Amino acid sequence: MAEYLVVLNKDENTVSFIDPRRGNTVEKIAVDVNPHEVDLSADGKTAYVTNAGGNTVSVIDTAKMREVKRISHPEFRFPHGVGVSADGQSLFIASTYANKIFIINTETLEIRKIIPTLQQKAHMIYFSPDKKDIYVPNIGSNNITLFDAVTEQIVTHFPVGSGPEGVAVNPANSLLYVANQHDNNVYIINTGRFDLKKTIKVGTLPIRLIFSPDGQYVFIPNRESGNLSIIDTAVEKEIKRIRVGVWPGGTVFNPAGTLAYVANNKTNDISVIDVSDLKEIGRIEAGIHPDGIIYLDQESQRR
Numbered sequence: 261m262a263e264y265l266v267v268l269n270k271d272e273n274t275v276s277f278i279d280p281r282r283g284n285t286v287e288k289i290a291v292d293v294n295p296h297e298v299d300l301s302a303d304g305k306t307a308y309v310t311n312a313g314g315n316t317v318s319v320i321d322t323a324k325m326r327e328v329k330r331i332s333h334p335e336f337r338f339p340h341g342v343g344v345s346a347d348g349q350s351l352f353i354a355s356t357y358a359n360k361i362f363i364i365n366t367e368t369l370e371i372r373k374i375i376p377t378l379q380q381k382a383h384m385i386y387f388s389p390d391k392k393d394i395y396v397p398n399i400g401s402n403n404i405t406l407f408d409a410v411t412e413q414i415v416t417h418f419p420v421g422s423g424p425e426g427v428a429v430n431p432a433n434s435l436l437y438v439a440n441q442h443d444n445n446v447y448i449i450n451t452g453r454f455d456l457k458k459t460i461k462v463g464t465l466p467i468r469l470i471f472s473p474d475g476q477y478v479f480i481p482n483r484e485s486g487n488l489s490i491i492d493t494a495v496e497k498e499i500k501r502i503r504v505g506v507w508p509g510g511t512v513f514n515p516a517g518t519l520a521y522v523a524n525n526k527t528n529d530i531s532v533i534d535v536s537d538l539k540e541i542g543r544i545e546a547g548i549h550p551d552g553i554i555y556l557d558q559e560s561q562r563r
Contacts, residue, residue, distance in 0.1 A: 269547025
């Protein structure tokens with residue numbers, strides 16, 4: 261089965277299916293205004309895309325490479341973060357200006373629950389490795405909402421740095437890493453107590469944060485400084501910054517963890533990073549203002 265980079269092109273309102281080996285666009289489909297984030301069903305057959313400017317969610321058949329449904333709701337206000345539950349039956353959406361979490365039934369594609377966060381600029385949906393917890397960074401409140409994905413209830417809100425956006429949990433030790441875009445820091449937080457373990461200075465305006473599949477590295481695209489910070493999790497230090505394109509954003513690894521792909525918003529391309537050497541080894545052309553990105557490996561997701 262084929263493998264693709266599914267890339268959201270924000271300023272042309274499209275989704276590209278790119279062959280990562282050949283570097284060519286296989287298909288490009290139109291969606292609603294300003295697509296931002298994307299997640300896949302467990303079997304890889306469906307992609308869910310938040311169209312922040314259009315206040316909708318696109319449902320895409322990845323085999324046919326076409327939009328099959330567009331979900332809307334009067335309370336959607338800049339739907340942004342998106343994630344699929346462990347059982348695949350629920351889709352979670354964070355609405356940045358409604359400051360609410362929407363839960364959508366993936367079978368009926370109807371919104372079945374809306375939970376106000378009572379925070380400001382609830383922006384992303386990040387699952388814990390076991391998918392039991394969801395972390396929602398609230399950029400305007402300088403905190404993170406911990407949401408129980410099983411009971412579907414807010415557990416708590418805990419403070420972090422200024423302007424949190426990128427969040428990920430280290431699968432090896434459950435430490436929470438948070439990229440704060442306004443103070444240019446990555447915070448390492450103990451998830452049990454939610455207290456600060458360490459602060460690491462990175463580049464300017466860190467926008468995302470993602471672990472390599474083996475947990476060795478954390479990759480952080482720094483939007484304004486145009487580089488990629490690399491943290492070695494064993495020593496909890498930044499060990500390198502890699503120059504990439506202009507306004508790097510969405511970042512993803514291939515399943516083997518040998519390559520990483522960084523969407524460069526303002527050079528309209530994807531940086532290819534060799535993880536063994538921690539070097540950029542090439543660029544892949546994308547659409548206009550690529551940002552949200554995910555790796556679709558249809559064969560492995562069908563197993």
